[in-house]
Amino acid sequence: MLKNNYYIILLVVFVSVSTQAQDIFITNTQNRDFVSLNGKWKYVLDPYQTGGMGGMPVYKNYIPKDKSDRVEYGFNNGKTLWVPGSWNTQHPELTYFEGNIWYRRTFDKEDLSEDNRYFVHIGAANYRTTVTFNGEVLGSHEGGFTPFSFEITDLIKKEDNFLIIGVDNTRADDNIPSKVADWFNHGGIIRDVKLIETPSTFINNYFISLDASTLDQRTKQIKGNLELNGSSMPKQAQLIIPELRVNQDIAINPDGTAEFNALTKGMELWSPKNPKLYEVTLVAGKDTIRDQIGFRTIEIQEKQIVLNGKPIFLKGICLHDENPLRKDRANAIEDAELVLGWAQELGCNFIRLAHYPHQENIVRLADKLGILLWEELPLYWGIQWDNPEVLEKAKKQYTEMIDRDFNRASTVIWSIANETASIPDRNNFLGELADYIRSIDDTRLLSAAIKKDQELDGHPDSVYTYNDPLIEKLDIISINEYLGWYGGAPEETRKKSFEFGFEKPVIVSEFGGGALQGFYGDKRTRWSEEFQEYLYQESLAMFDKIDGLSGMAPWILVDFMSPLRQLPGVQDGWNRKGLISEKGRKKKAFFVLQKYYDKK
Template structure:
């Protein structure tokens, strides 16, 4: 296996040139707040099943064309078929439904910069899983990770006419990838989120952070501290942060590394919360660059077995969500997709959502800011991760760095989760401690957790007393665990005798529970796959969880049925996980209303 992999890498290096294989630096953040133009739409594509980057031994990224009747070029983007971007190739053409491999996409366009002396970047919201990026015949680098953004600068390569962007995307699964070989969701391949041309000045605002200080929470004057990082070579001495609605105009001194820190205070600030999702227009100015973002200010912390939002206890009325539009049977990528999913969650009474099991599209995070829905964001450290592989650890840290960079200014995001259903062990514990330390260093203002297992999880029948004692929970702020009593073990009524011992004096979230039902299939409550069975199971599970000391939130699995090759039972699953409270057609199952009523009562309790 190692020899085969070595030969594959050697072949790629010989074909592409090993010196060109590098990943980009920091991607452009807040692209919608900058000068930008969409490159979405129909793209030409060529399949590359052998994943060499060559068809007929001609480099695909070169976009070669025959210059004379004797020239040999064995591919043609010009005459190729098209796929929509963003979107997964599996959902667009029947013959690609189960395809896992490489596809090379080409987009041609003309572009005239909107400003003089601009720097031009091309931003990709996400492409699953590994992407080779080339522009106008020059290969610029490789990005790994199927759910986080990346961008490359193309300033010196840009032409007014006849530009071509070629992205080679592979969704092949490998042991040393994140996620690894097996997942319980669909492996949508392709350019799954927006592609944009972004313009910035020669020196631009690369990064920024604004944080409400906890110590000022109960004072008349609220204090916000933050930082600005510039990119370029000629840094201005000063930058500014303005919030007109609050009368804020803070001056920022920029050091020789292009960094500046600042603080401002306000007596008029309204705190962000699910009941009052107040956002302020924040303008950052540095030299020729002006950038606007909408930011809410709130605090989150734990105290004993409670989660405090703005200093007050909160119960997280949540649900787990996959980043998928079930109606289109495709990866979610638009604001309309986000509205569909969060609209169902809001109707159920949620003030919280677990974005499982990987970073979701930025639209859903920003919409949660607007709607007042708190978020748990997650990295796909899932089944089968190679915990002993230091390269995999580096990938995990890189992917989390990209996620935190994108979403650290979103008020809605309160929990970073680093794993789901992983088995304790020396190698895993070391790996996750390293990731936890990395996330803390990037953002110490949010809470840290992971969806853990409990003893006896595999069969749900290990006696009536369960212990939640995963050693990795020592480094978390919140203890979270998945519980499927009544589905993967026992019948729903066995929930009545179960007892849980939590080894840590921390808040507890039940990060998954539930079971499958076919929407429209009705029978008695003992008939599996019926809506009545799912309804009964939810009733018994909720009564069981109410007895656990310290439970401050639930995220049942899952909001809506989702695609997965692991679920193949004919005429029942047919390639879908049926644990959704909503069917893939948008019909609500009976258990949806159980949760809706439960959350209505919880909302009254926590007023």
């Protein structure tokens, strides 16, 4: 009895000390001084989520002192996991594992400087993460797709440092996403881990964009905000953009914040046809940070999406953040190059990054290639709309995503939900979230994938109507429509038309159907490439009739992993709606959409 009580006390104490707030947000980690901590990490399985074994907290890294010492776990002789990476794909016994795994990485840092500060930065870990260093709990983070950092300046040593990170991917009703989602629950440290070194006072965040009011002026203006972190603030910083002849001093407030404006000369606007990026340098005290930033405007004019003052049709596709060839969560620039290369071959100028924040590499590469992006949180099936704590989680995760990607010209749409029913609690939740997002970023458009009214009242009309009150909060009406796949035959699309209760542009944010690559039949044979091809032909003709159609993003570029899809011999754990198979082979529907986009 005493033994059982001890374990309970250990768990309670561990949870209580590992709920500290995130230490600090650090943006643009790719262009800072850092040491990569990626590679093989030792791990300890913690399926009962106790945080300790044999009465010993795992994060203390206990090692037997002699042959009689009792230690009931161990990293040294244990198995390894690659970081970054999904644990589910690295060992067969972890394929569907949900629970807690503790990772350990040891390292030396011989060139420590007393004048600098040190941070552990994690690009993302799914879902709840506890970070410890040299036997001390630094804090915890919730959310499987956004970055976080903890300071270790007072703990780091020249030798024998040990970083132990516990990751728990257990699904729960009050998570974002909730308990059920149609994609694989990749557990673990899924993105880069870095040891970041900064001056004692440094630039931790900044927000730089084109002042839209100067779009039509010959001399355009840049506007921005700056955030410094440290105990002693310089009186001013500098903004330097040589190509635009900008070299401007910025007054720093005592709290380390600043607002600024800068006039430019000869600015080229960023667009898919001209993805121009400028080398931007910020200097504050001893800290210098560089970034590559494009300048553009995005707005709505009546029923059109307007980029840099000109209407644009978004030729898009949806995408999950996986490398299907490796059967793993995407985490490297090579993964981004693979899928964006496919998207460009398809003729896309737009990608919906579904249904959660993707790796930063893909957003930065989209900047370079001129691909517009839709980004979103997994506010999806089963969200607890009446739970104020879940709303606060959504705000926090959105803040982290916006902080990371604000300076990326490619990101033009924030989406706040996917396929959610219009009920009062949901409307209040998403309405408040929409207002919050606009309060921290007014440079982008807001949307959500909306359901048609007929799904709410069961009315099988030939005219689909959309009057969700949430649309009032949005810039764009986005709809998911699977007629011909979920109900009806593809030719029934010819009878359908669409009416919207709001005068706004429309994006078809999802449509499509499944096909097993290499399975052939006639156009009525479900799962054949011919069926998917026929469905695309009919669906595109249907959507072309929409008044105000401004873009589309069919579901989906490539087959992706999902435990909900288990039809033997066809799905086998894969959602088959991709235009490309998990082996990289294109299906017939790929070329239907390619031809359609070529004419747009």
